[in-house]
Amino acid sequence: MSKHTNIIIANWKMNPPFLREAEGLFKAIKKNKNKLKKTQIVVCPPFVFIEKLKNLGKKSKIFLGAQDCFILENGPWTGMTSPKMIKSVGADFVILGHSKRREMGETDDVINQKIKIALKNKLNVILCIGEEGRGQEGDYFGFLEDQINIALKGIGSKFVKNILVAYEPLWAIGKGSKRVINSDELQQISIFIKKVLADKYGVKNFSHIKILYGGSVDYRNAEDLIQKGGVDGFLVGRESLVPENFNKICNIVEKTVS
Numbered sequence: 001m002s003k004h005t006n007i008i009i010a011n012w013k014m015n016p017p018f019l020r021e022a023e024g025l026f027k028a029i030k031k032n033k034n035k036l037k038k039t040q041i042v043v044c045p046p047f048v049f050i051e052k053l054k055n056l057g058k059k060s061k062i063f064l065g066a067q068d069c070f071i072l073e074n075g076p077w078t079g080m081t082s083p084k085m086i087k088s089v090g091a092d093f094v095i096l097g098h099s100k101r102r103e104m105g106e107t108d109d110v111i112n113q114k115i116k117i118a119l120k121n122k123l124n125v126i127l128c129i130g131e132e133g134r135g136q137e138g139d140y141f142g143f144l145e146d147q148i149n150i151a152l153k154g155i156g157s158k159f160v161k162n163i164l165v166a167y168e169p170l171w172a173i174g175k176g177s178k179r180v181i182n183s184d185e186l187q188q189i190s191i192f193i194k195k196v197l198a199d200k201y202g203v204k205n206f207s208h209i210k211i212l213y214g215g216s217v218d219y220r221n222a223e224d225l226i227q228k229g230g231v232d233g234f235l236v237g238r239e240s241l242v243p244e245n246f247n248k249i250c251n252i253v254e255k256t257v258s
């Protein structure tokens with residue numbers, strides 16, 4: 001991934017219900033992607049659609065990603081999907097530590113192990129972090145720092161090019177979100193994340209790690225957030241299921257890449 005490319009992740013979550021719909025969504029995104037030169041798109045559908053969409057997008061330069069992977073490479077783990085399998089059907093990315101997975105009990109230590117196994121299998125990792133709420137004291141900074149440091153424990157600087165950090169505050173995600181983040185708040189957080197990464201990997205290396213924002217991104221707030229928020233792109237949930245809106249977000253980001 002080039003240092004100067006912005007990146008937008010479409011996190012479809014457990015949608016759409018049918019393969020045919022997934023193909024329709026993907027085709028609409030692909031059509032618009034042909035016009036984009038400086039913006040990378042990663043579509044993360046449910047596991048079962050990855051291979052079909054990979055074939056559909058062969059010449060489109062859209063990357064495919066998974067929304068999770070198992071902690072181990074093989075074994076008698078009923079119902080699990082290993083990073084090796086994900087790679088073998090054509091995905092190059094995996095989202096790890098998404099708030100919905102954390103809600104189901106995934107800890108920072110488990111996420112750390114998943115990141116290690118995913119990187120070993122040559123997947124790029126989109127690490128999601130984010131606080132649940134904001135107290136008066138700014139204690140969420142320490143919380144985010146711990147999330148990053150535990151998730152990336154033991155992961156050396158040779159992998160920095162394969163890691164993206166997506167800041168997704170829980171209070172800003174999904175239909176029930178309290179409010180949307182503003183670009184000043186986002187800029188403050190992106191500076192903080194960069195500092196934590198610089199402390200860990202050194203100033204020379206940390207800048208390879210792309211920082212994304214996720215949580216109620218739409219075509220109305222995208223311009224302000226990308227211009228002033230200090231991030232390299234977005235992780236888009238709901239709006240990635242509405243191709244006209246998702247494409248608008250991609251076009252806005254494309255315009256702002258220098």
Ligand code: PGA
Nearest residue numbers: 173174215216236237238
């Ligand atoms: P949203 O979801 O864009 O629908 O808020 C973002 C996410 O959960 O990744």
